[in-house]
Amino acid sequence: MLHTVNKSPYETNSLSSCLRLARKGHTILLFENGIYGALKGTCFENVVTDALNKYQICVLMPDIEARGMRVDNVITGIKTVDYAEFVDLVASNSTVQAWL
Amino acid sequence: MKFAILVNEGPYQHQASDSAYQFTKAALKKGHEIFRVFFYHDGVNNGTRLTVPPQDDRHVVNRWSELSKENNLDLVVCIAAAQRRGLLDENEAKRHGKNANNIAEGFRISGLGQLIEAGVQSDRLVVFGD
Numbered sequence: 001m002l003h004t005v006n007k008s009p010y011e012t013n014s015l016s017s018c019l020r021l022a023r024k025g026h027t028i029l030l031f032e033n034g035i036y037g038a039l040k041g042t043c044f045e046n047v048v049t050d051a052l053n054k055y056q057i058c059v060l061m062p063d064i065e066a067r068g069m070r071v072d073n074v075i076t077g078i079k080t081v082d083y084a085e086f087v088d089l090v091a092s093n094s095t096v097q098a099w100l
Numbered sequence: 101m102k103f104a105i106l107v108n109e110g111p112y113q114h115q116a117s118d119s120a121y122q123f124t125k126a127a128l129k130k131g132h133e134i135f136r137v138f139f140y141h142d143g144v145n146n147g148t149r150l151t152v153p154p155q156d157d158r159h160v161v162n163r164w165s166e167l168s169k170e171n172n173l174d175l176v177v178c179i180a181a182a183q184r185r186g187l188l189d190e191n192e193a194k195r196h197g198k199n200a201n202n203i204a205e206g207f208r209i210s211g212l213g214q215l216i217e218a219g220v221q222s223d224r225l226v227v228f229g230d
Contacts, residue, residue: 006119006228032115062122063115083126090224091101091132098227100108 002093006032006100009044014099019047024054029081029089031060035067038078045075052077060086103127104218105137108229110145111160112153117146120228121163128171136174136218137164139207143229144182147175149204161204168206175207176214 003022009015015037018028028051030038037044038059051057058079061071071080081089090096105124109116124134139146151161168175177187186202189209193201203209219225 004227006115032119083122084130086123087127087130087132090103090127090226096224096226098229100227100229 001026002089002096003028004096004098005030005034005037006098008033008036010036015044016047018097018099019051019055022055025056027056027058027089027093029058029060029086030078031063031086035059035063035069038064038074039069040073040075048075049077058085058089101224102133102135102222104135104215104222104225106215106218106225106227106229107137107139107143107146108141108227110142111151113142114230116228116230117143117160117164118158120226121160121167123226123228124173125167128167134171134173135222136176136214138176138178138215138218139181140178140212140215141181141229142185144177144185144187147177147182147204147207148187148202150202165204165206173206176218177203177207177209178215179209179211182209 003018005015005018007014037048058081059074061080061082105120107117107120111117146164153159164175167173188198188201189203190201
């Protein structure tokens, strides 16, 4: 199952809800303002790093770059993807849950 | 694979319409079929032809119309959400006694049943919104 999170964890609790309710082995894609959850050096870094033991976490690179950040700012272990790979993630998971 | 896309947010609000557009384009490029793009809630504002953004900005509405023309995309606007927000086609304008319509090329107004059908007929429903 693929979960998409498009809100910053500093804006809403959608990432927290997603991390609480997703099952082991699920994939989580952070995009739009959701990419702020994928950044190093924030108070969310430890939570997200722990979550990497349970889920595959991906982040949409064009949305990282649109906000003036680079791949070096992304927490190690998070996979960077482009739109084509976003499409592949949707295709390879039988359901997609948007945490709006 | 067959995808249905749901857009729940208007243009130039946050990023939902842009993300949905980029996703749709990438899916088409990969050879997937887009069964329908359904515009709901403030998403119906993506379908007004009266938008005039600055020339150096992307034209969200025209971009959808062009993508629809190139790929024969079915762009459907929810009728109840559209009426509330002043989006009318020729028939709706006539039915409500309005002197103009504003629907953009490639879009059509229909009911929520079209969203349900898109969910049933497609392999995946991908939601973009606020």
